Amino acid sequence: MESMEIEKINKTLSNAHNDVRIAHILNKYRDEVLITTSFGTTSALLIHMISRIRPRHPIHFVNTGYLFPETLEYKDKLIDRYGINVIDHVPDKEKHRITREDELWKDNPDLCCHYNKVEPLAKIKKNHKVWISGLIGYQNSYRSGLEILQERDDLYRYYPLIDWSPEMVEDYFESFGIPRHPLERFGYDSIGCTHCTKKGEGREGRWGDSGKTECGLHW
Template sequence: MGSIQTKKINKTLSSAHNDVRIAHILNKYREKVLITTSFGTTSALLIHMVSRIRPNHPIHFIDTGYLFPETIEYKNTLIERYGVNVIDHVPNERKHRITQKGSMWESNPDLCCHYNKVEPLDEVKEGHEVWISGLIGYQNSYRSGLEILQKRDDLHRYYPLIDWTRDMVDDYFESYGIPRHPLERFGFDSIGCIHCTKKGEGRDGRWGESGKTECGLHL
């Protein structure tokens, strides 16, 4: 997909229903499509949609070793309910120990994320052409500037939910009776690793006052 074609596809998909957006890519690229999830507060949207279109398609999950027990509980709940094919990945054991020993999430959160999230996913990206993830624009200013489809590095990034509003998200959860993340009712709007997640609206509760807003996967 060249840049001109990418613009054309974005224009076409801007008015398409989300099932159509996802089915278009899955049907065209099939095994070349990488789907990821964090099992955060809005992750169930993409999981539910994939389960209705192609439930056996692999959905890749990075378990950083620092996740809330409630996130693992939520993951198991959604897998059982929707029968999706989730594949777990973990960071390099030696590098993970380094982040533990030095509490790297405090001294160098970017490197901590790189070791525990970015590097494990880099190994998974090989052989794929399109990467689907459930980023939503209202979550922060960086995400609000993303388009549905764009070329990044060696992959096309595909964000079928990027133009959704908070009301659309809430309506979808309610309409399909999708369970919410257990921590959401306690004021956690965005949930990542234990050490770097606090209560807050949008992604305000991530990485405290460090100024960091993204783990690095989507930059």
């Protein structure tokens, strides 16, 4: 796909309803579409849309081994409610052991994320052509610069929610009665692993004062 074609698609999809955005890619690429979720505070938006369009399409989830119990409970709740087909993945046992024993999240959070999240997903990515994920632009400065569709590392990245506003997110949750992550009401706007998540607005509660803003999946 040429850059001019990608630019044309982005322009067309910028005015399209989100169901149309997702259906367009799922119908065109079908089994070559990778869908991922973290079961974070806004993950249910994409999950709900997929459940309406193609509920049995695999949705891949990486359990780092350091997630909040509430996140795993939320995962089960959404699976029960929407009948989605979630495929679980875990990190390499030996590398996970190293991160746990050396407490890598303190001195080398990038490597900790790489072992526990990036590497497990890398094995899956190579079998797909398009990757759909629920990133939203207002969540941080990096995400605000992303387009709906772009080509990265021989894989098309597709972010159907990237141009949503906080008001659109709230309205969607309320309109469809979608359950919220149980930790939201305690002040957690963005939720990842227990060691690297604190209360805070947006993604300011992730990775403390380290300057890190992403786990590395979406670079």
